[in-house]
Amino acid sequence: MTETVNGVVFLVMSFATIGGAVMMLSTRNVVHAAFWLLEVMLATAGLYLLMSAEFLALVQVLVYAGSVTVLMIFTVMLTLRRRDDAVRPFEPGWGGAIMAALFGGSVTFAIAQFASKLPAGIFPEAAPDVAAFGEKLFTAWMVPFEIASLVLLVALVGAVWWSGGDGQ
């Protein structure tokens, strides 16, 4: 991978990410919003590639773009009776907008305050590759990995329990 993050590539990726998020929140059709979420997830995978985290980019495409968005679209299909139900009334939510703007402003201010203490734009070293990532995952991070798989199993069983159908 390259030693630095190209500014133009980063700008394109961040435009795709934030623009997709804005479109997701501004569209009134829930199905369109799900597809904009898919676009945001793919752009985030590109950002991971930019930071030479190839495995995470792959997992992002598989898990978020692949399954989470499909799950969203399935839920929309299962819970809307008519095609017109997907189009929602305009709900600006000014209180939420003010809160989010305050939060974002304060976080950006904090980042600007601490910017001098953070490293500059040059990558420190060439990053380890996927093989090194896997080796660490199955040696140093073995126990958290197993706990994570257990969490996924319990969540899967719980999801089936909740949504599955004896009509309770």
Added chain:
Amino acid sequence: MNLLQPVGVVSFMALSAVLFSLGLYGAMSRKSTVMVLMSLELMANAVNINLVALSRFTAPVEMTGQFFAVFSMVVSAAEIGLGLALVLALYRQRQTIELDAMQELEG
């Protein structure tokens, strides 16, 4: 500001902050349960970007942030599965997925 110069960790953190704020706005303002869950995914995404960026720019060899991002993805995948199962259970009971329909406990 020169657009061609390499970007640093601050740019990634600013991007993550903007993305998180957008997700926060969506989670607080939408009235459709599915839209709220989508906004939660947006926020989890922003957190993951932040983790990976800080790991890449400060300690690239240890990759601690990448492992944290992997486990955060696991938790958020479990969360979205359970959340959508709850939406389906709510739909079965109330025939709607509007948040306004969930105003009483022990319904």
